[in-house]
Amino acid sequence: MRHTVTLIPGDGIGLETSAAMQRVVAASGAQIEWEMAQAGAACIERYGSPLPEETIEAVRQTKVAIKGPCTTPVGTGFRSVNVALRKTLDLYVNLRPVMSIPGAGGRYDDVDLVIVRENTEDLYAGIEFEEGSSAARELIRFIDEHGQGTIRPDSGISIKPISVTATRNIVEFAFDYAAKQGRHKVTAAHKANIMKHSDGLFLRVAREVAAEHADIEFDDKIIDAFCMNMVMDPSQFDVIVFPNLYGDIASDLAAGLVGGLGLAPGANIGHEYAVFEAVHGSAPDIAGKDLANPTAQILSAAMMLDHLGEHACAERIRAGVRAVYAEGTHLTGDIRRADRTTEPATCTGFTQELVRTIEQL
Numbered sequence: 392m393r394h395t396v397t398l399i400p401g402d403g404i405g406l407e408t409s410a411a412m413q414r415v416v417a418a419s420g421a422q423i424e425w426e427m428a429q430a431g432a433a434c435i436e437r438y439g440s441p442l443p444e445e446t447i448e449a450v451r452q453t454k455v456a457i458k459g460p461c462t463t464p465v466g467t468g469f470r471s472v473n474v475a476l477r478k479t480l481d482l483y484v485n486l487r488p489v490m491s492i493p494g495a496g497g498r499y500d501d502v503d504l505v506i507v508r509e510n511t512e513d514l515y516a517g518i519e520f521e522e523g524s525s526a527a528r529e530l531i532r533f534i535d536e537h538g539q540g541t542i543r544p545d546s547g548i549s550i551k552p553i554s555v556t557a558t559r560n561i562v563e564f565a566f567d568y569a570a571k572q573g574r575h576k577v578t579a580a581h582k583a584n585i586m587k588h589s590d591g592l593f594l595r596v597a598r599e600v601a602a603e604h605a606d607i608e609f610d611d612k613i614i615d616a617f618c619m620n621m622v623m624d625p626s627q628f629d630v631i632v633f634p635n636l637y638g639d640i641a642s643d644l645a646a647g648l649v650g651g652l653g654l655a656p657g658a659n660i661g662h663e664y665a666v667f668e669a670v671h672g673s674a675p676d677i678a679g680k681d682l683a684n685p686t687a688q689i690l691s692a693a694m695m696l697d698h699l700g701e702h703a704c705a706e707r708i709r710a711g712v713r714a715v716y717a718e719g720t721h722l723t724g725d726i727r728r729a730d731r732t733t734e735p736a737t738c739t740g741f742t743q744e745l746v747r748t749i750e751q752l
C-alpha cells in the first residue's frame with residue numbers, strides 16, 4: 392500500500408540522517424510518498440518562525456510525519472520547534488524504545504525497555520518568567536503573601552504543572568502499550584518525596600491507573616534511585632513512565648547504555664497524529680561532515696512503518712541494522728567497539744552498506 396508521509400529534515404545532521412533514512416526506507420520496499428516540509432533555524436528568515444504554519448498544516452493533512460532534529464539556541468532566542476510541534480498537535484506521548492544491538496559497543500547486551508514520557512507539560516510547558524520582569528516580581532510577591540516560602544527577588548522562574556488529566560493519559564498509554572506488546576511491568580519514575588503537589592500527584596494517579604490493570608505488574612522508583620538502578624542493571628526495567636523532564640534525561644542515559652545517541656529512535660504520538668524522530672539533537676559539532684550515525688532516524692522510520700501497518704518492511708530494516716552492526720566493518724565513528732580494526736564509516740558509507748544488506752535479505 393502507498394502512504395503519504397510528511398518529511399521534516401530539520402537542520403544540522405538532520406539533513407544527512409533524513410536523506411539516509413529515505414534511501415533505507417526505499418530499500419525496505421515500503422511505498423512512501425514523501426511530502427517535504429520545513430522547520431528549524433533556516434526557516435526563520437523566510438517564514439519569520441522556526442515552525443511555519445504550513446508545516447503544521449502538512450502534518451495535519453498526512454497525519455504521519457518523520458522529522459530530523461532542529462537546533463534550539465540555549466537560554467535565549469526562539470522556543471523549541473519540538474516542544475511547539477508536540478503542543479500544537481497534542482502529541483502527548485513520547486515513546487522511546489531502548490534495545491541493545493549486538494556489535495554496537497553498548498555497556499549491556501540485554502537491554503530491552505521502553506521509555507514512555509509525558510510530552511505536553513511539566514517544566515517543558517514553557518511557562519516562564521524572566522528575572523526582573525514585572526510578572527516575575529508580581530509572582531514573587533504572590534508567593535510571599537500566600538506563605539509558600541520566599542523567592543529571591545533576582546530569580547527567574549519556570550513553572551512545573553503536572554495535571555491529573557495528562558498523567559492519566561500517559562499512564563494509561565503505558566499500560567495499554569505494555570498489554571499490546573506483551574510486556575509485563577510498568578514502572579513510574581518520580582520525585583514525589585520532594586515535589587508533593589506535582590510529582591506526588593503523578594505517583595498517586597499512576598497508582599490509580601495501575602489498580603485498573605491488575606494483569607500488569609507495577610512499581611515506582613524515585614528518579615535518582617532509578618538512575619542508579621538503570622546504570623547498574625537495566626535488565627530489571629520493562630516499560631517506564633515519566634513526567635516530561637525526567638523522561639528526557641533518562642532517554643539519553645538509556646541511550647548511553649546501549650551505545651549512544653546515534654542508536655536511539657523515538658516517536659511523538661497523539662490521538663490523531665504521529666511524528667517520528669530520533670532522540671538526538673542536531674549535533675552542530677559534526678553537522679555537514681558526513682559523520683553522523685543515521686541509525687536512530689532509520690530505526691524511527693521502522694517505528695513509523697509499524698505505525699502504518701508495514702510490519703514486514705519495518706522488520707526488514709531492523710534485521711538489516713542488526714546484520715550491519717554484527718558484521719561491524721561499516722560503523723560510524725560514534726560507535727565504540729574495542730575490537731574495531733577499520734576506519735570509521737561515513738554516514739553515506741554506513742547507509743550504502745545497510746541498503747546493500749537489506750536488498751540481500
Ligand code: NAI
Nearest residue numbers: 460461462463464473652653671672673674677683684725
Ligand atoms: P545532540 O544530541 O545534538 O549532540 C550530543 C552529542 O552527541 C554531540 O557530541 C553529537 O555529535 C553526538 N551525536 C548526536 N547524535 C549523533 C548521531 N546521530 N551520530 C553521531 N553523533 C551524534 O545534543 P546537543 O549538542 O545538546 O544539542 C544540539 C542541538 O540540538 C541543540 O540546539 C538542541 O536544542 C537540539 N536538540 C534537538 C532535538 C530535536 O530536534 N528533537 C533533540 C535534542 C536536542
